Amino acid sequence: MKRELERVDVPNEHDARVRAWGVVLAAYSERKPVSRPSHWSRVAAVAIAASAIVAATLSSPGRAVLDDIREVVGVERAQPALFSLPAPGRLLVASDTGVWVVQQDGSRRLLGDYREATWSPFGRFVATTRTNELAALEPDGDVRWTLPRPGISSPSWAGTETDTSIAYIDRTGVRIVAGDGTGDRLLLPGIGGLLAWRPGPARMLAVASPGQVRVLDVANGRLIWRAHASSAFPTAVSWSSDGKRLLVSYPRSLRVFDALGNVPLSIGPGAAPIRAAALAPSGRAVAYVMWAAGQSQLWIVPRIRPDANVARTLFTGAGGLDGLAWSPDGRWLLATWPDANQWLFIRTDERGIRAVSNIAKQLRSATFPRVEGWCCAR
Amino acid sequence: MRTARDERARVRGAQEGSVSDLEALFRTHWPRAYRAAYLVTHDAAAAEDIAQESFLAALRALDRFDRRRPFGPWLHRIVVNRAIDWTRARRLRAEVELTDTFHAPSSSSASPGDDVLAALAQLPPEHRAVVVMRHLLEFTPGEIADALGLPRGTVNSRLRRGLDALGDEL
Numbered sequence: 173m174k175r176e177l178e179r180v181d182v183p184n185e186h187d188a189r190v191r192a193w194g195v196v197l198a199a200y201s202e203r204k205p206v207s208r209p210s211h212w213s214r215v216a217a218v219a220i221a222a223s224a225i226v227a228a229t230l231s232s233p234g235r236a237v238l239d240d241i242r243e244v245v246g247v248e249r250a251q252p253a254l255f256s257l258p259a260p261g262r263l264l265v266a267s268d269t270g271v272w273v274v275q276q277d278g279s280r281r282l283l284g285d286y287r288e289a290t291w292s293p294f295g296r297f298v299a300t301t302r303t304n305e306l307a308a309l310e311p312d313g314d315v316r317w318t319l320p321r322p323g324i325s326s327p328s329w330a331g332t333e334t335d336t337s338i339a340y341i342d343r344t345g346v347r348i349v350a351g352d353g354t355g356d357r358l359l360l361p362g363i364g365g366l367l368a369w370r371p372g373p374a375r376m377l378a379v380a381s382p383g384q385v386r387v388l389d390v391a392n393g394r395l396i397w398r399a400h401a402s403s404a405f406p407t408a409v410s411w412s413s414d415g416k417r418l419l420v421s422y423p424r425s426l427r428v429f430d431a432l433g434n435v436p437l438s439i440g441p442g443a444a445p446i447r448a449a450a451l452a453p454s455g456r457a458v459a460y461v462m463w464a465a466g467q468s469q470l471w472i473v474p475r476i477r478p479d480a481n482v483a484r485t486l487f488t489g490a491g492g493l494d495g496l497a498w499s500p501d502g503r504w505l506l507a508t509w510p511d512a513n514q515w516l517f518i519r520t521d522e523r524g525i526r527a528v529s530n531i532a533k534q535l536r537s538a539t540f541p542r543v544e545g546w547c548c549a550r
Numbered sequence: 551m552r553t554a555r556d557e558r559a560r561v562r563g564a565q566e567g568s569v570s571d572l573e574a575l576f577r578t579h580w581p582r583a584y585r586a587a588y589l590v591t592h593d594a595a596a597a598e599d600i601a602q603e604s605f606l607a608a609l610r611a612l613d614r615f616d617r618r619r620p621f622g623p624w625l626h627r628i629v630v631n632r633a634i635d636w637t638r639a640r641r642l643r644a645e646v647e648l649t650d651t652f653h654a655p656s657s658s659s660a661s662p663g664d665d666v667l668a669a670l671a672q673l674p675p676e677h678r679a680v681v682v683m684r685h686l687l688e689f690t691p692g693e694i695a696d697a698l699g700l701p702r703g704t705v706n707s708r709l710r711r712g713l714d715a716l717g718d719e720l
Contacts, residue, residue: 173685173713180663182588188598189580193573196605200572 198467198488247489250514250527253534254278257546258517258526259499262311263506264289264298264544267537271300271544273311280535283313291547292329292336292351293371299327299338306340308353317353328377330369337374337390339367346379348390359390366406370415380406380420387418387433397433402441408448412455417476419451419458428458428476436478450496450505457520459486459505461493468493470507472520486518487525497546510540558617565612576605579622582687583629589682590633590675592667600636604628626687627697630679634698637675669716680705681712 255278257263263274271289273281283289286300286307297316298309301324308316321342329338329351336351339359346360346367365381376396379386383403387396402422409420417436418429425440426449437458440446447468449460459472470487487493491511498505498520507516508531517526535541557578563571583604587597608615608625615624670678676698683689683697691709695702 173681173716174688176663176666176716177589177682177686178585180585180589180667182585182597183594184598185581185584188584188594188601192580192584192598192602192605193576195602196572196576196609197569199606199609200569 194464198465198469247512247514247516247525247527250529252529254515254528254531257499259501259504261500261546261548262295263497263546264291265535265541266544267532267535267541268539269536271298272535272541273298281311281313282536283309283311284315288325288327289544290327290329291545293331294333295547297329297351299329299340301325301327301340306338306349308338308351319349319353319356321347321356326365326367328367328369330371331374332372335373337369339369339374339377339390341365341367346377348374348377359388359393366409368409368411368418370411370418371413372415376415378409378411378418378420380409382406385409385418385420385427385429399427399429399433399435401427407446408450410451412451413453414455417451417455419449421446421449421460426458426460434478437473437476447492447494448496448507450498452498452502452520453500454502457502459496459498459520461496461507463492466490468509470496470505470518472505474520486520486522487516494540495543497543499546500548506543506546508540508543513540515543554620557621561612561615561617561621565615565617575621579625580605582622583625586626586682586686587629587633589667589670589686590630590679591636592671593636596636597633600632601629604632623687623689623693626683626689630683630687630697634675634679666716673712673715677708677712677715680708681716684709 254274257276260276262276265272265274266287266289269282271283271286273283283298283300286302288301290299292299298311300307300309304322304324305318305320306324306327307318310316323343325341327338327340329336331337331351337348338351339346339348341364344358344361345363347356348359349356360379363379363381365379368378370376370378375389375391377388377390379388380401382405383401385399385401388394389396401420402425404422407421407423411418416431420427423445424442426446427435428437428451429435439460444462444464447461447463449458451458456476457472457474458476459470461468461470468489468491469485470493471483472486473483487507489509491509493507493509495508496505503520505518505520507518509516513529513531515528515531519525532540560571560574564575580601584597584601587600588594591597591600604625607628673681679698680694683694684691689697691702691705695705
């Protein structure tokens, strides 16, 4: 009889199992209380995590169950205001009212009505954009120079103490201008996407576009390496501070490259969106947010290795975490949480979490502000 | 080969936060949980919900689980009771059982075990549950009686009648 019962063809067993595992894993992550940080680490293979999230997305029974287990949005006992940053450095934040510099002591200064911003290599200046203008500012808001160009986006500033360059994109393609605002030139006509200079002398530029990732030597125009990529528009590109690793993320995948274009870490593409990703300053770790069934899970791969990458969950919350930034010392992650109107400062060694509420109001923004970078301490 | 000690270690690991141990438990016990729910309900969507919710119920009670007990029977007991509850609720809703979820297969499109499924369909759900627990999940009659809150004699009679009916159909 046992054999007879085991030979019954049970429909969709595999799909049901994959969906159920996603829901069970999500519930397991919920099981840990945030107030017990020593218990919130969860270890899982990256592939397992990705498939589980995908499963939870696809599962209508899963959605129903997750609705039941979903918690109130936001971390309880959050600070009502940002009194200080937990690590040295300063934040650049873009809000409705413009770009702000947030100092470590929590003080904030509005630089002006700009849309995007990036730090100069040593944090002495800020490059900002409006729709048709690139500008270089002092951190107190004084304007050093401006450059009118149509449809400017994705500024990236790199260089040495004496020689820096800003790369940016406008309607003509990828362009470069010297740090003093001179010598503006077109580097790659007709190319869009996101840019990131390799730290150090402004020579190697990563260009992430729909369909491919390129690293160029701008001194001689030589292509150093190129890799095929998602056809979607990229969501993030950044180098480690030693220039040995490059993160490129797309809406459903991310890859970490080494300096030669090899890929020691690849996640996705899967059905679950990757809402945010950030490479640790050391390049040894990467954090990313996957979204499924109304929840965001913040994962960290603490040690990127070509042979085996293991991820663990740092945080799970209802709604969407949509931005990540590492502190310059690599000990903290800032995760932005619009649905809770909170910023979460999470220790990457899982020893603590600090939540700050009322973020939009503090930065006088109707929409939730976007963190552009957490820069070097002065 | 898995041992009871391995299973206890996995339960302990899952209690302490190990996703890999949780996954090992899930991989081990999901197939039978889902199959048992399906054989009782004859409804794949319901079976998925029941098996999934049973795992979640087990997860909620995990911290209180006595590791000296085997995990599988504890989980499967939850599954079968939920499956019985589902079939009773469905009857109360006066749905026409089997018409939309189970069709006796034609000979040209028969899947493996369709004859068994058709034979089980002739039994009341409570009898199906007893047969499934005894012959798929390998509970003893005493354990079934305990799990379902039935007298031992009732379990034995349901088993006998279930097997007779299946024998006739098969």
